[in-house]
Amino acid sequence: MDTSFRFIKEGVDGGRAALVHCQAGRSRSATIVTAYLMKRYKLGFTEAYHRLKSLKPDVQVNSGFEEQLCLYEAMQCEVDTSSPLYKQYRLTKITEKYPELQKVPREVFAVDPAHSSSSEASYRCRKCSRTLFRGSSILSHLVGEGASAFSHKKASNLTGEVQCTSYFIEPVQWMEQALLGVMDGQLLCPKCNCKLGSFSWCGDQCSCGRWVTPAFQLHHNRVDKIWQLNIMK
Structure with a gap:
């Protein structure tokens, strides 16, 4: 264009x-x-x-x-290929062809932040502090309808609270082996093997009730957000 x-x-x-x-x-x-x-x-x-x-x-x-x-x-x-809107669209198009694809195109994966430097906020494994992704990899979504979106589940499981308890992100290079040839699975820390979340090419439902497709989610309570501070002498 x-x-x-x-x-x-x-x-x-x-x-x-x-x-x-x-x-x-x-x-x-x-x-x-x-x-x-x-x-x-x-x-x-x-x-x-x-x-x-x-x-x-x-x-x-x-x-x-x-x-x-x-x-x-x-x-x-x-x-703008760096736009979250563009990234989400690109992933959706890949989902339509998966699992017929022999492998996920390399350009879909964000650079592993553990092997690069940047001034933007990073997110690390809470257990071993291994850097997992950066703020630009987060694919935001509209907050869902909360408990009403889970009406198919037992009423006793509904809290009525509308909140997102996971980060939905674009795939990062360290995930590549886990995604090969499977539709869904766990996402484990590449350093300490701690469970961070899960992925599904068919999509998954956020805790807020919104359905996200495809879904690469890491739970808030498994990662820490880190900011870099520029200290002037």
Whole structure:
């Protein structure tokens, strides 16, 4: 989208034209033009797509591209691969193909923070202090409906409290071996082997009631959050 935007803008700003085409001229090319309109004129997906259809009524963006354009809008028309929204979308797409995938693509895994330095907050194993992930790896979700989301369970198990007791994160490099060829399992500390949480490509329910797919969750009571302080002399 970024490359095509620059190409179209260069042509239009130079008083020329840009040809955007695909096999049928209805979906792929329409997606690119819609993205251009969104970014150039600061439009939402719905308005930009409506304007395009008013000029070319036969365009029909497929549901997958529509989903990407809505994501593009949510990211302020920037393809930001570091955005939690982008990471969650990418994981969801991989889930649709799993377990047919022979292995999880390497680019999905965040760099192991134990082997790199950063000024952002880190999260460590409470038992052995091994660094597990950084704040940028957390994939936040809307808080669920609490006890009412667990109505299928016995009433005696419902507390009525709405809170998240786990961090849902993107996969980190130290998890790679645990994820190979299985749909779900435990997540253990790579240093002391202490149980930290679990993962499921089919998703899991947060303590707040929200369903998260896929789910890579580490429990709050198994990790410590660490900040780095810059002390001036």
